[in-house]
Amino acid sequence: xxxxxxxxxxxxxxxxxxxxxxxxxxxxxxxxxxxxxxxxxxxxxxxxxxxxxxxxxxxxxxxxxxxxxxxxxxxxxxxxxxxxxxxxxxxxxxxxxxxxxxxxxxxxxxxxxxxxxxxxxxxxxxxxxxxxxxxxxxxxxxxxxxxxxxxxxxxxxxxxxxxxxxxxxxxxxxxxxxxxxxxxxxxxxxxxxxxxxxxxxxxxxxxxxxxxxxxxxxxxxxxxxxxxxxxxxxxxxxxxxxxxxxxxxxxxxxxxxxxxxxxxxxxxxxxxxxxxxxxxxxxxxxxxxxxxxxxxxxxxxxxx
Amino acid sequence: xxxxxxxxxxxxxxxxxxxxxxxxxxxxxxxxxxxxxxxxxxxxxxxxxxxxxxxxxxxxxxxxxxxxxxxxxxxxxxxxxxxxxxxxxxxxxxxxxxxxxxxxxxxxxxxxxxxxxxxxxxxxxxxxxxxxxxxxxxxxxxxxxxxxxxxxxxxxxxxxxxxxxxxxxxxxxxxxxxxxxxxxxxxxxxxxxxxxxxxxxxxxxxxxxxxxxxxxxxxxxxxxxxxxxxxxxxxxxxxxxxxxxxxxxx
Numbered sequence: 132x133x134x135x136x137x138x139x140x141x142x143x144x145x146x147x148x149x150x151x152x153x154x155x156x157x158x159x160x161x162x163x164x165x166x167x168x169x170x171x172x173x174x175x176x177x178x179x180x181x182x183x184x185x186x187x188x189x190x191x192x193x194x195x196x197x198x199x200x201x202x203x204x205x206x207x208x209x210x211x212x213x214x215x216x217x218x219x220x221x222x223x224x225x226x227x228x229x230x231x232x233x234x235x236x237x238x239x240x241x242x243x244x245x246x247x248x249x250x251x252x253x254x255x256x257x258x259x260x261x262x263x264x265x266x267x268x269x270x271x272x273x274x275x276x277x278x279x280x281x282x283x284x285x286x287x288x289x290x291x292x293x294x295x296x297x298x299x300x301x302x303x304x305x306x307x308x309x310x311x312x313x314x315x316x317x318x319x320x321x322x323x324x325x326x327x328x329x330x331x332x333x334x335x336x337x338x339x340x341x342x343x344x345x346x347x348x349x350x351x352x353x354x355x356x357x358x359x360x361x362x363x364x365x366x367x368x369x370x371x372x373x374x375x376x377x378x379x380x381x382x383x384x385x386x387x388x389x390x391x392x393x394x395x396x397x398x399x400x401x402x403x404x405x406x407x408x409x410x411x412x413x414x415x416x417x418x419x420x421x422x423x424x425x426x427x428x429x430x431x432x433x434x435x
Numbered sequence: 436x437x438x439x440x441x442x443x444x445x446x447x448x449x450x451x452x453x454x455x456x457x458x459x460x461x462x463x464x465x466x467x468x469x470x471x472x473x474x475x476x477x478x479x480x481x482x483x484x485x486x487x488x489x490x491x492x493x494x495x496x497x498x499x500x501x502x503x504x505x506x507x508x509x510x511x512x513x514x515x516x517x518x519x520x521x522x523x524x525x526x527x528x529x530x531x532x533x534x535x536x537x538x539x540x541x542x543x544x545x546x547x548x549x550x551x552x553x554x555x556x557x558x559x560x561x562x563x564x565x566x567x568x569x570x571x572x573x574x575x576x577x578x579x580x581x582x583x584x585x586x587x588x589x590x591x592x593x594x595x596x597x598x599x600x601x602x603x604x605x606x607x608x609x610x611x612x613x614x615x616x617x618x619x620x621x622x623x624x625x626x627x628x629x630x631x632x633x634x635x636x637x638x639x640x641x642x643x644x645x646x647x648x649x650x651x652x653x654x655x656x657x658x659x660x661x662x663x664x665x666x667x668x669x670x671x672x673x674x675x676x677x678x679x680x681x682x683x684x685x
Contacts, residue, residue, distance in 0.1 A: 156642055187647075403436060
């Protein structure tokens, strides 16, 4: 018996619950086909309206069970994405959502308009949680009014699914979650990286040129499970869990804790087959326990 | 990605070791300057990039120094232990163009891609001059492959006193690898040299953008995809840190 692994994120039906997290799968074109077979969906590298160079190196530093990154949302801009990548996405058998960014609410709106209706673009993940840009990003994500305002302007520009990727750097993620739900988000992605810093004891300065970076990897998993759970019990829309998932058991923790789907990120850097292995592992878990579908998985989700 | 059993280990200089592994698909495909990204059970979170030092039959070798926890663990591996091996990755050296002579200039661990470079240069019909430098005689890699061989040490304990770059002759094709500071000096002398840079690296497959190399024309590209081999004059050396605690070069 093969368990039914399909999930619905709002109106969007996905063949599986394991998604590629933004910034860890490029534009999908870098990854061999073999590794895409189990993808529920892909969220592309974060894009701004215009090209961005990104931060100076060093951009990454390994820390215990984790990594700090400050890439600075290097990217070719919306026009290049439409020209070079979207046509390929249109041919694929899973949806691609674009992680969108702006230094102002109006820039988020402009990016949305530029991409809305482009074949290959199946939806949007609003990034109000990137810790590695001087303006925009996390600034919007830790103020419920700003978070709602950005969500609202994007919502007005598209009928496609709009997800909002939340930052963990808040005192109460439920407040932000409810604010963006009210502003029209179809789903929440919880969470983006934590802000961290690591010092080079030979140079007496931070190891990253940007000073701080976003911490990802297994180091943040229990923090992420908690925050995704808090978000899930605060809203009625689906929550997509993110944070340190490398194995099926990790993903199942998020799913039991109330998430509808998960995104795998840093693990892909180490194991290009991570998404396929997590997907297959979840299926095996369900089958071993005689669940007919992922929907039958027991959830721990007391409502606030 | 394949599981490569460790087949042997030998010392080639003070603190510098060669580890061999069985990796048939990589051994047959690898070109000089390309690298593998290695991980192992119980190892650090991220893989570690290594230039392929030698490829013969079904086996490849990499060079390393025990400088961090990760490389220390690697050196503790025994024959039969498995390395998860991703590669060959990156863009290697080019030996087309019909030049008659190649000079291979390496400093310290920069020797890593040079045995394959000598092989590929000869296959392209070139005569090979091997130039290798280190701080002291004890730190020179004992293994070499050149029709002519030049040694250089900072302290003058073997060969020409001074740097490998200073000791090297000119040639139509110059290949260089070593600390980025050394490569910056190579770029001054040979703007057209092909150099393999060192960077921190995340995925090694082009998706994380962690291994950014600053370019003279502005912006960055990826050591793991567009690199690790660059035309020396194309890199903005002042903006490229020279730092690697663990690797060779990637």
